[in-house]
Amino acid sequence: NAGVTQTPKFRILKIGQSMTLQCTQDMNHNYMYWYRQDPGMGLKLIYYSVGAGITDKGEVPNGYNVSRSTTEDFPLRLELAAPSQTSVYFCASSSPRRPGMNTEAFFGQGTRLTVV
Amino acid sequence: GDSVTQMEGPVTLSEEAFLTINCTYTATGYPSLFWYVQYPGEGLQLLLKATKADDKGSNKGFEATYRKETTSFHLEKGSVQVSDSAVYFCALISITGKLIFGQGTTLQVKP
Numbered sequence: 001n002a003g004v005t006q007t008p009k010f011r012i013l014k015i016g017q018s019m020t021l022q023c024t025q026d027m028n029h030n031y032m033y034w035y036r037q038d039p040g041m042g043l044k045l046i047y048y049s050v051g052a053g054i055t056d057k058g059e060v061p062n063g064y065n066v067s068r069s070t071t072e073d074f075p076l077r078l079e080l081a082a083p084s085q086t087s088v089y090f091c092a093s094s095s096p097r098r099p100g101m102n103t104e105a106f107f108g109q110g111t112r113l114t115v116v
Numbered sequence: 117g118d119s120v121t122q123m124e125g126p127v128t129l130s131e132e133a134f135l136t137i138n139c140t141y142t143a144t145g146y147p148s149l150f151w152y153v154q155y156p157g158e159g160l161q162l163l164l165k166a167t168k169a170d171d172k173g174s175n176k177g178f179e180a181t182y183r184k185e186t187t188s189f190h191l192e193k194g195s196v197q198v199s200d201s202a203v204y205f206c207a208l209i210s211i212t213g214k215l216i217f218g219q220g221t222t223l224q225v226k227p
Binding site: 030031033035041042043045048050058090092094096103104105106107108109110 | 148150158159160161162165167205207209212213214215216217218219220
């Protein structure tokens with residue numbers, strides 16, 4: 001009963017390096033989301049996806065890329081890491097809105113990223 | 117576009133005090149509404165939810181009612197405990213599936 005799994009939990013990057021944050025869910029949810037949470041702040045939507053092959057930008061997409069080749073996986077790519085990307089990243093998934101269906105979003109435990 | 121606005125914090129209360137955290141939203145149609153809680157150093161947990169107008173969500177003594185006429189979803193608890201100290205987020209899922217959060221309200225409960 002894994003739910004939403006994010007890897008890694010912690011990572012330190014040097015400026016200019018690239019990395020992929022992994023997110024996978026086993027609930028067959030169509031909708032998936034990536035957020036960042038800066039210290040003492042709320043959650044800002046980076047990208048989201050309403051199904052395999054479909055992605056869309058959120059509030060703060062610059063410096064990030066995503067892909068959704070399967071229902072289960074929604075990786076987030078940082079191409080050229082910058083100190084401004086130091087944050088905690090959360091992945092979430094939910095099921096589509098249909099009468100009687102559970103629409104709540106389930107969250108991963110987060111990835112704490114530091115860019116130095 | 118769709119948005120969620122919460123009252124600014126921090127909110128500091130004594131144990132057993134009454135809690136209200138205001139939340140209003142702007143959205144097309146009938147979004148689903150949620151309250152999430154985040155304890156220090158942890159991820160987000162669903163606290164309660166409501167999926168249609170006049171629904172009341174409740175959990176662990178917390179309640180919130182979906183008010184379409186005032187576009188509000190205020191969180192209330194009759195008697196807070198020290199263990200309720202956390203950050204509370206109001207959120208909605210729009211009819212297009214986008215999950216949008218308010219800025220969060222920090223609650224500190226003192227013994």
